[in-house]
Amino acid sequence: MKKQEKISYKQLEVGYELPCINYELKPSMINAYLKAVEEDEEPYRSSNLAPPMAVAAYAMNAISDSVILPPGVIHTHGEIEFSGKVKASDVISCCSKVSQKLDRGNVHLLTLDFSIFNQNGGVVLKGKTSFILSENSD
Amino acid sequence: MECNLPLSQLKKEMKLPEIKKKITQENINLYAQATRDFNPIHVNQNFARNTPFQGTIAHGMLVLAYVSQMMTAAFGRKWFDSSQFDVRFKTPARPGDILTVSGIIKDIDTNKERTLVFCDVSCRNQKGEPVVIGEVRVQV
Numbered sequence: 001m002k003k004q005e006k007i008s009y010k011q012l013e014v015g016y017e018l019p020c021i022n023y024e025l026k027p028s029m030i031n032a033y034l035k036a037v038e039e040d041e042e043p044y045r046s047s048n049l050a051p052p053m054a055v056a057a058y059a060m061n062a063i064s065d066s067v068i069l070p071p072g073v074i075h076t077h078g079e080i081e082f083s084g085k086v087k088a089s090d091v092i093s094c095c096s097k098v099s100q101k102l103d104r105g106n107v108h109l110l111t112l113d114f115s116i117f118n119q120n121g122g123v124v125l126k127g128k129t130s131f132i133l134s135e136n137s138d
Numbered sequence: 139m140e141c142n143l144p145l146s147q148l149k150k151e152m153k154l155p156e157i158k159k160k161i162t163q164e165n166i167n168l169y170a171q172a173t174r175d176f177n178p179i180h181v182n183q184n185f186a187r188n189t190p191f192q193g194t195i196a197h198g199m200l201v202l203a204y205v206s207q208m209m210t211a212a213f214g215r216k217w218f219d220s221s222q223f224d225v226r227f228k229t230p231a232r233p234g235d236i237l238t239v240s241g242i243i244k245d246i247d248t249n250k251e252r253t254l255v256f257c258d259v260s261c262r263n264q265k266g267e268p269v270v271i272g273e274v275r276v277q278v
Contacts, residue, residue, distance in 0.1 A: 029172070032172035033172045033173065035168060035172070036165065036173075036200075037203040039210075041210055041211065042214075043215055051206065052206060052218055053199065056199065056202075057172075057173040057175075058173065060173070071178045072177070072179045072189055073177060073179075074179060075198035075199070075227050076226065076227055077225070077226050078198070078223075078224075078225050080222070081223075082219070082220065082221050082222070083219075083220055084218075085215070085218050085219065
């Protein structure tokens with residue numbers, strides 16, 4: 001994954017579109033993911049399919065590569081829709097947009113909508129993810 | 139693998155096959171390395187000790203991976219093709235926790251073109267506390 005210039009959380013506004021990030025879902029990435037989640041089920045043994053949550057996890061990584069989030073940020077909510085298979089060596093494009101930003105006392109909530117496309121431009125996954133950030137966010 | 143649970147046998151209130159997972163710091167570290175998510179709340183004991191969690195916690199996406207694993211076991215590749223889930227993270231999963239991922243079919247909507255299966259899913263720790271709860275929809 002190419003490193004992008006990061007934007008501070010404080011600069012984000014609702015509607016801000018983060019730069020789309022393209023990356024190849026290498027077989028080694030899928031293997032590392034399967035090992036980490038201890039998943040060795042049939043769909044992956046007999047094909048080069050990528051687990052959909054691996055695609056989502058790498059999308060989260062792509063998003064966090066674009067934004068300076070404070071250490072200790074945690075997920076609170078997620079919505080994910082899978083709409084197509086992803087295979088090893090597919091080139092994925094992850095695009096995201098700020099859909100909600102709330103500041104309530106010491107609690108800051110950031111919600112991003114994201115869409116993931118394959119090399120043919122088809123949407124393979126889309127969703128929404130919310131984070132809670134600490135008071136002294138960068 | 140089309141659908142591991144036979145379509146003709148799917149019915150409301152049917153339980154999905156449970157899975158159990160033990161969370162270890164090693165799993166968390168492997169997940170961090172695989173996904174390149176090195177947030178210190180997950181991998182740095184010194185940092186995590188000084189947070190409200192008082193120790194490291196598993197990535198939420200790691201726990202979701204276990205939910206997805208249960209859905210794959212139940213619905214096979216149909217889970218990949220057209221499905222949706224909406225989940226909330228309620229309690230962090232910590233090293234040493236034993237998680238039970240379970241699900242139940244709440245509704246089945248069939249028409250000429252497709253069948254949609256709606257399930258409630260949850261992941262609970264050994265104390266029965268919800269770690270993740272949510273709803274999923276699969277087209278089978």
